[in-house]
Amino acid sequence: MWNNRGLLDVIKSFLPPFSKLIILEAPIKRPAVMMADLDGDGVLELIGVYNWQGENYIIVLKYYLGAWYVADIIKGKGYNITYFNVAPITGKNKNNLVIGWQVASIWSDLSMYEWTDMGLMDLIEGNKYYSMIEVKDIESKQGKDGIYELALWIHDTGDAYKVEIYRWSDDKFVLASDVYPYYYEKVVNYYKELLKENDSSTYWYYLADAQMKTGNTQEALQSIDRSLAFEYPYPSREELMDLRRDICEYIPFQNEDGIDFSDVEYICSETERDIKLEKALIKEFELEENEYNIRYYYNKVDLNEDGSPEVFVYLVGFPLCGTGGCSAAIFKQEEGEYNLLARFSLVNNPVIISDSKTKGYRDIIMYVSGGGIESFFALIKYDGMAYPSNPSIQPKVEPGTKVRGIAIVADDISKNPGITLED
Known part of the structure; x- marks a missing residue:
């Protein structure tokens, strides 16, 4: 119980008649009154927030020659306050008054005040709305610097919040990206707990965002794929795919031999284990149990535009790889089962699915290299029944070709281990 009656x-003796001090409800119930050194002179000011005639005001009292006097009174915002504290935000040795003015049940409008020769000045122009706030000196790689950041939790839907972290720099707030890896661990844990109770595309999306900010891109890809698995993914399938592309680490094809790859879009492999697909791979490649030291990468792509995507799988590991590349396969999804459409050897990733078609199926371009042959780009066309299995004996992509399409399995496999094949 806040009990500094003196x-x-x-402060009440300086308030207008019929005014009332604002009562803070959290973290403990107490009047919005505190003492802090706002001007850096080593003497504490007495600060309070009150409501008078339906409007909020801040009052600052200074102590001089044994008596208190009013140093400043300014009008506030909203109908209540949800946050009231001081912290060194604009500099290590200067306290700033931070107030969250409540404007709706879950919304507050942020103000951050600095003491000037004219009294309090709000450094935030206009409105800065948030739902929850944390003001603290957040650690970075260099440790803590004595200057506080502001973490704003902005409500979206359900229990989902967008989190933004700001620091003061060059007379304005900027995003404090250097502290993301440390603070966003808290956000990751928040969404993991939510997902234990509610399997939500929204929560998977925000978990992915937090994982990206901690630098855990592999787990972020998995969370994006979980979000994409919903019939109506959040925020949209297009935005999730854009996000997925943003975190895909790949090495693009260089324009060579007169072939232009500048319009090719790169997509990393999916991250969710597919048990039925694994069983189909074990059966098709006749793998023995002691040969399961194999990783696979896969993407779903609609090769014949019938609305049912095929699955392209790239396999890495002995005995499926040689000096000229590794093995791959394409499966059709039919009645919940995977049926083989094509099988390849001597494959190097990424694999381009071209916009051009032959006999109703999109052409495939593979980079052929190693095995003692001169490297080239092979054009693989559907023959009406399947795709040819050996890219090294297929025709070359003609010089002067501008390739349009998507490069799947674009992962840097030296960094992304893929999915381990299990029985």
């Missing part, structure tokens, strides 16, 4: 009596 300070309350002092």
Whole structure:
């Protein structure tokens, strides 16, 4: 219980008739009154927030020659306050008054005040709305610097919040990206707990965002794929795919031999284990149990535009790889089963699915290299029944060709281990 009766009596003696001090509800219930050194002179000011005639005001009292006097009174915002504290935000040795003015049940409008020769000045122009706030000196690689950041949790839907972290720099707030890996661990844990109770595309999306900000891109890809698995993914399938592409680490094809690859879009492999697909791979490649030291990468792509995507799988590991590349396969999804459409050897990733078609199926371009042959780009066309299995004996992509399409399995496999094949 906040019980500094002496300070309350002092500040009340300076308030207008019929005014009331604002009562903070959290973290403990107490009047919005505190003492802090706002001007850096080593003497504490007495600060309070009150409501008078339906509007909120801040009052600052200074102590001089044994008596208190009013140093400043300014009008606030909203109908209540949800946050009231001081912290060194604009500099290590200067306290700033931070107030969250409540404007709706879950919304507050942020103000951050600095003491000037004219009294309090709000450094935030306009409105800065948030739902929850944390003001603290957040650690970075260099440790803590004594200057506080502001973490704003902005409500979206359900229990989902967008989290933004700001620091003061060059007379304005900027995003404090250097502290993301440390603070966003808290956000990751928040969404993991939510997902234990509610399997939500929204929560998977925000978990992915937090994982990206901690630098855990592999787990972020998995969370994006979980979000994409919903019939109506959040925020949209297009935005999730854009996000997925943003975190895909790949080495693009260089324009060579007169072939232009500048319009090719790169997509990393999916991250969710597919048990039925694994069983189909074990059966098709006749793998023995002691040969399961194999990784696979896969993407779903609609090769014949019938609305049912085929699955392209790239396999890495002995005995499926040689000096000229590794093995791959394409499966059709039919009645919940995977049926083989094509099988390849001597494959190097990424694999381009071209916009051009032959006999209703999109052409495939593979980079052929190693095995003692001169490297080239092979054009693989559907023959009406399947795709040819050996790219090294297929025709070359003609010089002067501008390739349009998507490069799947674009992962840097030296960094992304893929999915381990299990029985």
